[in-house]
Amino acid sequence: MENNSFNEIILDIDGTIWNTTGIVAVAWNKAIEMSGLNAKKVNAQILQQEFGKTMDTIANDLWPQLTEPERKNLLSYCCTEEQIAVRNNTLDITYPGVIETVRELSASANFYIVSNCQNGYIELTLEKTGLAPFIRDYECFGRTGKSKAENIQILMARNRITSAVYIGDTQGDADACSQAGIPFIWAAYGFGKVSRCIEKLEKFSDLKKLLAK
Structure with a gap:
């Protein structure tokens, strides 16, 4: 994919950012x-x-x-x-390289979160990981009662995003991206297997190589 496809990056949480x-x-x-x-x-x-x-x-x-x-x-x-x-919790449960990579790439890309979690979980995630300064906006099922695909579209409309990519670890994430009309990158180190994706991350820091293409 071209570099400009990665200007707007939407992240999943569990199985992508950390493992709780x-x-x-x-x-x-x-x-x-x-x-x-x-x-x-x-x-x-x-x-x-x-x-x-x-x-x-x-x-x-x-x-x-x-x-x-x-x-x-x-x-x-x-x-x-x-x-x-x-x-x-006082243990480090984030996947290796996630925080450092988001911090580094946020200079040239915008990061967001869309999750099927309960209300308050994203805020807690941002607080515990220190990612709050690097996440521009977020949406979740607990706040809207809507599907992940719908929440992706809500977030994109709210931020006037016309092209974005989603990083997640499950087939449900891949299906949501298909429904929302955006490409999906598979966090292969996470919880699930997927049938289709445009790219695969063996580790989160591999995202830097994709951005450099």
């Missing part, structure tokens, strides 16, 4: 215990298969036997415990 699944699994299991509901517990591997989907879809996948109100309440408990656990 180990921390989140502990937090969610705590919430499940506290809820008293007959809901199965999770582990990092289960969450890696689910992360990238919208929050309501994750709840439906994990706890199909619960009523919709029970799922909604349990998910709320889980998200509350998750926020506490991620905020209190």
